[in-house]
Amino acid sequence: MTPLKPLAEPCPQYLPNDEPACRKPHPFVDVDRLSLHYGAKLAFQDVTLSISKGCITALVGPSGCGKTSFLTCLNRLTDLIPTCLVSGRIMIDKLDILAPQTDVIRLRRRIGMIFQKPNPFPLSIRRNLEFPLREHGVRDRTQLGSAIETSLRDVGLWDEVKDRLDSPALALSGGQQQRLCIARSLALAPEMLLMDEPCSALDPISGGIVEDLIVRLRGRYTIVIVTHNLAQARRIADHAALFWVHNEAGRLIETGPAKQIFEEPHDPLTAAYVSGMRG
Amino acid sequence: MTSLHSNTLFHWSTDDFLCWFLRGLAGVAGTIVILIVTFLIMEALPVLQGIGLLRFFTDPSWHPAEGFYNLTPMLWGTVFAMAGSVLIATPLGILSAVFCHYYAPVSLGKLYRRLIELLAGIPSVVYGFWGLVVLVPMIGEIHPPGQSLLAGILILTIMILPTIALMADASLANVPQQYLRGAAALGLPRWATIRGVVFPAAKSGLFTGVILETGRAIGETMAILMVCGNVVQTPSSLFDPIRTLTANIALEMAYALGDHRAALFVSGLVLMAMIVALAIAAEWISRGRIYG
Amino acid sequence: MAETLSRSQNPRERLAFVLVWGAAAVVTATFCWLLGDILWHGLSRLSWTFLTAPPESAGRRGGIGPILVSTFLILGVCLAVSLPIGVGTAILLAEFTSDQGLFGRMTRRSLDVLAGVPSIVFGLFGNAFFCKMLGLGFSILSGGLTLACMVLPILIRSTEEGFRAVPANYRISAAALGLSRTTTLVHLLLPAAVPGLLVGLVLGVGRAIAETAALIFTSGYVDRMPESLLDSGRALSIHIFDLSMNVSGGDANAYGSALVLVVLLLLINGAASWLATYGLHRKIATI
Numbered sequence: 019m020t021p022l023k024p025l026a027e028p029c030p031q032y033l034p035n036d037e038p039a040c041r042k043p044h045p046f047v048d049v050d051r052l053s054l055h056y057g058a059k060l061a062f063q064d065v066t067l068s069i070s071k072g073c074i075t076a077l078v079g080p081s082g083c084g085k086t087s088f089l090t091c092l093n094r095l096t097d098l099i100p101t102c103l104v105s106g107r108i109m110i111d112k113l114d115i116l117a118p119q120t121d122v123i124r125l126r127r128r129i130g131m132i133f134q135k136p137n138p139f140p141l142s143i144r145r146n147l148e149f150p151l152r153e154h155g156v157r158d159r160t161q162l163g164s165a166i167e168t169s170l171r172d173v174g175l176w177d178e179v180k181d182r183l184d185s186p187a188l189a190l191s192g193g194q195q196q197r198l199c200i201a202r203s204l205a206l207a208p209e210m211l212l213m214d215e216p217c218s219a220l221d222p223i224s225g226g227i228v229e230d231l232i233v234r235l236r237g238r239y240t241i242v243i244v245t246h247n248l249a250q251a252r253r254i255a256d257h258a259a260l261f262w263v264h265n266e267a268g269r270l271i272e273t274g275p276a277k278q279i280f281e282e283p284h285d286p287l288t289a290a291y292v293s294g295m296r297g
Numbered sequence: 298m299t300s301l302h303s304n305t306l307f308h309w310s311t312d313d314f315l316c317w318f319l320r321g322l323a324g325v326a327g328t329i330v331i332l333i334v335t336f337l338i339m340e341a342l343p344v345l346q347g348i349g350l351l352r353f354f355t356d357p358s359w360h361p362a363e364g365f366y367n368l369t370p371m372l373w374g375t376v377f378a379m380a381g382s383v384l385i386a387t388p389l390g391i392l393s394a395v396f397c398h399y400y401a402p403v404s405l406g407k408l409y410r411r412l413i414e415l416l417a418g419i420p421s422v423v424y425g426f427w428g429l430v431v432l433v434p435m436i437g438e439i440h441p442p443g444q445s446l447l448a449g450i451l452i453l454t455i456m457i458l459p460t461i462a463l464m465a466d467a468s469l470a471n472v473p474q475q476y477l478r479g480a481a482a483l484g485l486p487r488w489a490t491i492r493g494v495v496f497p498a499a500k501s502g503l504f505t506g507v508i509l510e511t512g513r514a515i516g517e518t519m520a521i522l523m524v525c526g527n528v529v530q531t532p533s534s535l536f537d538p539i540r541t542l543t544a545n546i547a548l549e550m551a552y553a554l555g556d557h558r559a560a561l562f563v564s565g566l567v568l569m570a571m572i573v574a575l576a577i578a579a580e581w582i583s584r585g586r587i588y589g
Numbered sequence: 590m591a592e593t594l595s596r597s598q599n600p601r602e603r604l605a606f607v608l609v610w611g612a613a614a615v616v617t618a619t620f621c622w623l624l625g626d627i628l629w630h631g632l633s634r635l636s637w638t639f640l641t642a643p644p645e646s647a648g649r650r651g652g653i654g655p656i657l658v659s660t661f662l663i664l665g666v667c668l669a670v671s672l673p674i675g676v677g678t679a680i681l682l683a684e685f686t687s688d689q690g691l692f693g694r695m696t697r698r699s700l701d702v703l704a705g706v707p708s709i710v711f712g713l714f715g716n717a718f719f720c721k722m723l724g725l726g727f728s729i730l731s732g733g734l735t736l737a738c739m740v741l742p743i744l745i746r747s748t749e750e751g752f753r754a755v756p757a758n759y760r761i762s763a764a765a766l767g768l769s770r771t772t773t774l775v776h777l778l779l780p781a782a783v784p785g786l787l788v789g790l791v792l793g794v795g796r797a798i799a800e801t802a803a804l805i806f807t808s809g810y811v812d813r814m815p816e817s818l819l820d821s822g823r824a825l826s827i828h829i830f831d832l833s834m835n836v837s838g839g840d841a842n843a844y845g846s847a848l849v850l851v852v853l854l855l856l857i858n859g860a861a862s863w864l865a866t867y868g869l870h871r872k873i874a875t876i
Contacts, residue, residue, distance in 0.1 A: 095764055101687075127767035139763075150768060199762070316681075319685060323681045323696050325678075326699075327699045330702050330706070340717050416620055418855065418858040419799075420801070421802075422850075423627065424623075425833075427847075429833055430833070431626055543802070568707050569706065572707065
């Protein structure tokens with residue numbers, strides 16, 4: 019059983035890129051020459067990247083360059099695909115997670131993941147949050163109750179759903195469902211959140227709410243977000259990594275502080291992409 | 298938050314246990330076919346070793362008590378009944394599916410499909426019984442005795458019709474709508490569209506349906522046993538009584554002993570061989586070779 | 590409109606029209622004839638006594654009480670054995686093996702062949718294996734076990750489809766939350782796959798209850814009330830067969846029994862199609 023973090027004070031709104039929460043970069047994830055094959059097809063190759071604790075790292079780049087595949091390596095969802103072959107090394111908090119003896123269940127508990135399409139289970143709102151907690155050994159009713167309330171408050175959903183916790187989660191709107199999914203991950207008190215285009219399946223207003231939420235989570239969680247929306251990446255990211263397709267396989271072509279990537283990129287491809295000329 | 302750091306010891310998790318447990322169950326399910334074939338061979342072995350496989354086709358007759366084991370007349374019985382019923386049921390079944398999809402009004406088509414599903418659910422002994430009390434006397438009026446190859450073919454036709462009709466129905470439903478829109482835009486009339494566009498697109502499913510109905514026709518026992526007269530002979534006309542391999546087993550198993558019993562298991566093996574051949578044909582079709 | 594652009598009178602189209610409607614009419618007429626005949630002759634036999642009384646004079650008179658009991662006992666044995674094996678195999682095939690894996694592929698292939706095995710061959714096998722080799726003799730147990738082998742492929746295929754119909758994102762999001770596969774299976778997949786499982790169950794029951802050939806020399810002919818599972822018991826379908834073939838003057842009761850069997854099967858098929866159409870939606874709406 020893990021002690022749940024106390025309810026944090028509402029996070030101060032950061033002015034994007036002015037005052038990064040992670041001013042002192044403190045590496046949390048170290049990816050070393052990571053490659054991934056689906057059967058004979060190479061998805062991406064030789065990605066070396068460091069992700070800092072408490073920061074928002076945005077992965078950007080054109081479709082099909084392996085960003086999502088890269089994300090699924092970090093919590094070993096790749097294990098679900100039988101033909102998938104990962105090589106290289108990923109160290110998370112000094113732990114080699116690709117080692118065969120890694121307990122993926124515990125790993126995934128420490129790393130939450132949010133998908134493009136909201137995917138609550140066909141259960142009630144309460145059961146959606148309660149069921150994974152119970153599975154991870156939280157049995158005490160009051161503790162469950164407070165964990166549910168805390169995580170729903172964290173995502174700003176508490177006031178909207180507190181009177182209908184037992185109604186089906188699938189009856190919520192798309193944006194609410196997505197925030198519920200984030201709450202579901204937060205309830206497990208992860209250290210890191212992987213987000214695969216969390217706003218792109220939502221309408222602009224819901225997407226904006228989710229984006230604000232992500233910004234508020236900065237500092238408490240290490241966040242890696244895949245996004246196609248360059249404006250969004252520019253608004254929220256502390257660091258950015260640009261993927262590109264070379265010879266039908268994804269590669270990481272530039273990485274650095276978001277400010278540098280978007281304003282003074284070194285690589286001409288990056289410059290073209292962020293200025294909207296390519297990709 | 299140190300839980301992961303102590304994780305390097307592998308433990309026998311519930312998941313692993315479940316997986317091996319399920320593998321055990323699936324192993325049982327998967328072994329049944331092997332068991333069946335093994336037992337058929339084991340039981341047939343005494344007579345196969347004693348007189349050899351060839352005599353089942355060259356002996357003068359089927360008189361197990363006197364040591365004659367010719368299966369050929371019954372093999373012909375099976376083949377004729379199967380061929381006749383497949384020849385009638387295939388066009389009827391495919392036209393039935395066409396009716397559901399392209400000719401009938403929607404509600405009538407649904408009703409008709411439900412009717413076919415009900416036909417599929419009626420047990421063979423009921424078909425046999427109905428054939429015996431209704432169909433056989435009618436055929437007997439035209440040409441005695443009535444219990445005949447013709448009665449067998451007609452009953453089998455009704456029995457296998459749902460198989461081909463439902464299979465054809467499913468494969469017609471899978472024909473992409475844009476083919477139909479394309480044909481309609483070219484001003485093709487209904488039957489021309491079906492013949493020229495729908496049938497080629499649904500070909501593989503239709504062939505699979507024919508294979509399945511053939512399997513059913515070969516394996517059917519009770520209905521055939523009840524309406525075919527069960528005389529061991531190679532039929533020379535539609536009105537001759539016949540006996541099929543399956544009916545022979547059902548009729549004689551109750552009192553067969555020794556080599557006779559083993560001979561019945563040989564006919565079981567022959568049936569299995571036919572079914573396996575059909576399964577191979579089905580596999581061949583599903584891999585799309587039929588288009589080549 | 591009809592005056593300016595009249596329908597073409599292409600003879601081939603008209604022939605096809607006649608043939609298609611003709612085929613449907615022939616099939617419908619045969620169906621009505623068969624069902625009407627059974628209904629017409631069987632309905633007069635049907636009564637509470639017929640359903641409960643024991644048969645007399647080899648079945649010419651009396652009812653089908655013990656025969657119904659034997660039928661349901663055989664069915665019970667069949668389901669008790671085939672359900673766990675079938676559902677387990679379906680879960681393994683749908684959730685724990687890849688389509689390319691050798692074990693899964695071999696199991697699937699073997700089940701495909703099993704589905705095509707003629708029922709009389711199941712009878713031969715059941716007689717040799719359950720009756721002789723395992724020493725169960727002609728008994729309800731032998732018959733039920735033989736039927737269990739026979740309905741497995743149906744049960745497995747339909748249950749497996751039920752599992753495959755569950756959206757993949759349930760599995761992925763459950764995995765991303767660090768839930769074990771066992772938990773995911775029990776709490777998320779199994780409830781969602783229940784409709785498929787039920788359809789398979791109902792279809793399997795339908796096949797088992799209609800079966801005759803596999804039972805003749807496994808469960809036997811005895812029409813007394815069975816006292817244990819090791820007693821021989823006569824199934825309803827065998828009763829119809831015996832009355833019409835071996836008992837002169839048994840037709841009236843054969844009609845009655847056939848009607849009971851057909852009604853049972855119509856109920857079962859109705860349940861299957863109802864479950865397949867509405868079960869799934871209700872399930873999702875009510876969780």
